[in-house]
Amino acid sequence: MAITTFFSSVAASGRELTLSDIINAEQTRNTAISLLSVLALVGIWQVGAWSLPSSVLPAPTTVVQALAANLAKPDIWIDIGITLSRIAAAFLISMCVALVLGFSMALSKTAGVFFHVWIVCGITVPALVTILTLYMIIGLNDTAAVIGAAAPVIPVLAINIREGVKGIDPRLLGMAQAFRAKRRQQFASVMVPQIAPMLLASTRFGIGLIWKMVLFVELLGRGSGVGYRIEFFYQMFNMTEVLAYALSFVFVMLFIEVAILGTIERRIFRWKKQ
Amino acid sequence: MNYHIREPKVPTMSQISLTDIHKQFPGRGKKGGWKALDGVSLEIAAGEIVGLLGPSGCGKSTLLNIVAGLDTTFEGKFSIQGKSLTEQIGAGFRIAYVFQEARLMPWRTLRQNIEFVLEAADFARTEWPGRIDKVLSLVELSKFADFYPLQLSGGMQQRASIARAFAIEPDILLMDEPFSALDELTARRLRESLLHIWSAFRSTILFVSHNAFESTYLGDRVYIMSPGPGGRIKEQINLTHIPRPRSYEDSALFEQSKRVVESLRRHMGELVE
Ligand SMILES: Nc1ncnc2c1ncn2[C@@H]1O[C@H](COP(=O)(O)OP(=O)(O)O)[C@@H](O)[C@H]1O
Ligand SMILES: [Mg+2]
Numbered sequence: 001m002a003i004t005t006f007f008s009s010v011a012a013s014g015r016e017l018t019l020s021d022i023i024n025a026e027q028t029r030n031t032a033i034s035l036l037s038v039l040a041l042v043g044i045w046q047v048g049a050w051s052l053p054s055s056v057l058p059a060p061t062t063v064v065q066a067l068a069a070n071l072a073k074p075d076i077w078i079d080i081g082i083t084l085s086r087i088a089a090a091f092l093i094s095m096c097v098a099l100v101l102g103f104s105m106a107l108s109k110t111a112g113v114f115f116h117v118w119i120v121c122g123i124t125v126p127a128l129v130t131i132l133t134l135y136m137i138i139g140l141n142d143t144a145a146v147i148g149a150a151a152p153v154i155p156v157l158a159i160n161i162r163e164g165v166k167g168i169d170p171r172l173l174g175m176a177q178a179f180r181a182k183r184r185q186q187f188a189s190v191m192v193p194q195i196a197p198m199l200l201a202s203t204r205f206g207i208g209l210i211w212k213m214v215l216f217v218e219l220l221g222r223g224s225g226v227g228y229r230i231e232f233f234y235q236m237f238n239m240t241e242v243l244a245y246a247l248s249f250v251f252v253m254l255f256i257e258v259a260i261l262g263t264i265e266r267r268i269f270r271w272k273k274q
Numbered sequence: 275m276n277y278h279i280r281e282p283k284v285p286t287m288s289q290i291s292l293t294d295i296h297k298q299f300p301g302r303g304k305k306g307g308w309k310a311l312d313g314v315s316l317e318i319a320a321g322e323i324v325g326l327l328g329p330s331g332c333g334k335s336t337l338l339n340i341v342a343g344l345d346t347t348f349e350g351k352f353s354i355q356g357k358s359l360t361e362q363i364g365a366g367f368r369i370a371y372v373f374q375e376a377r378l379m380p381w382r383t384l385r386q387n388i389e390f391v392l393e394a395a396d397f398a399r400t401e402w403p404g405r406i407d408k409v410l411s412l413v414e415l416s417k418f419a420d421f422y423p424l425q426l427s428g429g430m431q432q433r434a435s436i437a438r439a440f441a442i443e444p445d446i447l448l449m450d451e452p453f454s455a456l457d458e459l460t461a462r463r464l465r466e467s468l469l470h471i472w473s474a475f476r477s478t479i480l481f482v483s484h485n486a487f488e489s490t491y492l493g494d495r496v497y498i499m500s501p502g503p504g505g506r507i508k509e510q511i512n513l514t515h516i517p518r519p520r521s522y523e524d525s526a527l528f529e530q531s532k533r534v535v536e537s538l539r540r541h542m543g544e545l546v547e
Contacts, residue, residue, distance in 0.1 A: 171373070171375065171377055172377060172379060174344075174373075174377075175371070175373065175377040176390075176394070177344060178342055178344060178369070178370075178371035178448075179370065179371065179390075179391040179394045179395070179442070180363070180369075180394050180395065181390070181391075181393075181394035182394070185390070185393060185394060189379070189390055190379065193379065193381045268381075269381075271380060271381045271382070271383075271422040271424070272424075
């Protein structure tokens with residue numbers, strides 16, 4: 001359908017309404033809907049705050065004020081920095097392991113069957129058990145925390161990557177070979193673009209899971225980071241600070257998701273726009 | 275557009291020479307293998323257009339892959355102007371391929387798709403724009419150089435894949451049922467397009483078809499193969515006497531395509547009896 005619209009707009013090039021106008025109009029509409037959706041969320045929160053004691057659910061304005069006050073002091077920035085570096089380390093570990101597992105499962109039948117058992121175990125064991133076990137084995141330190149956050153994510157990522165690699169079109173590789181493209185060119189120009197969507201999706205998905213895991217490991221066994229602070233204020237029955245810290249991190253993750261990954265996605269997938 | 279039309283190459287010696295080619299596909303597990311080719315010999319001169327016809331499964335694609343150098347596990351002698359394919363390729367000999375599907379990379383524009391094969395064939399970057407503009411204009415796609423394949427119709431995509439093949443100025447062009455996925459009217463335009471661009475390059479073309487009329491329209495000669503297993507060449511039909519450029523209305527074409535159909539039927543019949 002998109003192609004038909006496109007051609008009719010090329011054919012009638014004298015017409016005023018062009019394709020980019022249509023796309024822009026749709027974008028404006030979508031932005032408006034997204035804004036409404038955010039407002040609705042805040043509204044629901046506000047209604048909840050009215051009907052519950054403020055010690056249980058403080059109003060959005062209170063939380064935002066607390067957040068603003070926090071941001072003026074260095075403490076929260078240090079905690080965000082620590083948590084972000086744990087997320088980065090855990091993500092790197094889980095992505096690398098998952099890439100090795102995913103590729104070998106896609107390319108070798110033996111590896112496929114062999115690691116399948118591990119993956120199934122990995123998915124069924126609760127993350128809490130994995131994390132506690134690692135804290136016991138390695139000790140209550142950052143190594144255990146990072147590995148503990150990475151481990152539960154690996155099986156899911158590995159499955160994603162396996163499917164992506166299996167989806168590489170052998171016909172395009174055949175074309176590249178028929179035209180005698182060198183191995184490097186085959187890899188960089190034919191294989192990588194085909195697995196790029198999967199890699200990007202896995203990155204998004206992986207970071208989304210990992211940041212929750214990191215908060216979890218910090219809450220269970222670390223004395224620093226956003227997760228630890230949330231736990232600390234929770235023990236103090238200070239829900240305003242709990243929510244303020246959580247909100248600060250939601251903004252950080254939104255920034256990574258929308259500004260960084262979203263830009264990469266738009267760059268890579270220009271060809272899919274029509 | 276006035277491009278220099280090359281004179282037909284004078285066939286001196288044969289360019290592609292296959293002698294007594296046998297190809298056995300190994301079986302899996304208990305199942306025996308499959309004898310795909312059983313003693314195929316053929317000679318093709320430089321600049322000739324030759325068709326391979328036969329029932330599906332008779333080994334046409336297998337033969338094409340051998341000539342392309344994609345399959346090297348066969349018995350028999352295959353040489354290009356007296357030398358092995360590897361030697362020839364080392365000396366700058368180029369082979370292009372047009373597949374049944376266009377096989378363009380959807381994330382690259384037409385221009386970028388052609389750049390891919392120019393890079394593979396080691397053409398200097400400075401030559402790229404000139405070559406791309408030339409082949410795209412020969413297949414009437416100049417305006418679409420910066421379009422992505424998915425923005426174009428199937429016929430246009432296949433024309434782009436023909437342009438891509440000629441961009442590297444191939445010595446040999448192999449085509450495996452290049453028009454069989456298109457409707458007849460589109461296919462007609464593309465065959466004309468193919469012969470038009472070919473007249474500027476005069477590459478040797480070896481194509482596979484299962485359409486008798488198509489192969490008579492395109493070919494200087496067509497080879498008829500027998501059904502597999504053990505596909506062989508049963509007959510060749512010469513069409514050089516039909517002058518080019520050919521017209522779809524030419525009655526000589528109809529005569530010859532009837533001969534091709536009869537020949538196909540005769541050699542299929544051997545199986546039935
Ligand atoms: N890689 C392979 N392994 C085993 N058998 C194959 C393989 N490729 C082709 N064949 C068999 O060889 C025969 C000829 O195949 P092909 O050359 O593709 O026929 P076609 O004439 O239809 O192009 C077919 O029966 C096919 O099943
Ligand atoms: Mg075939």
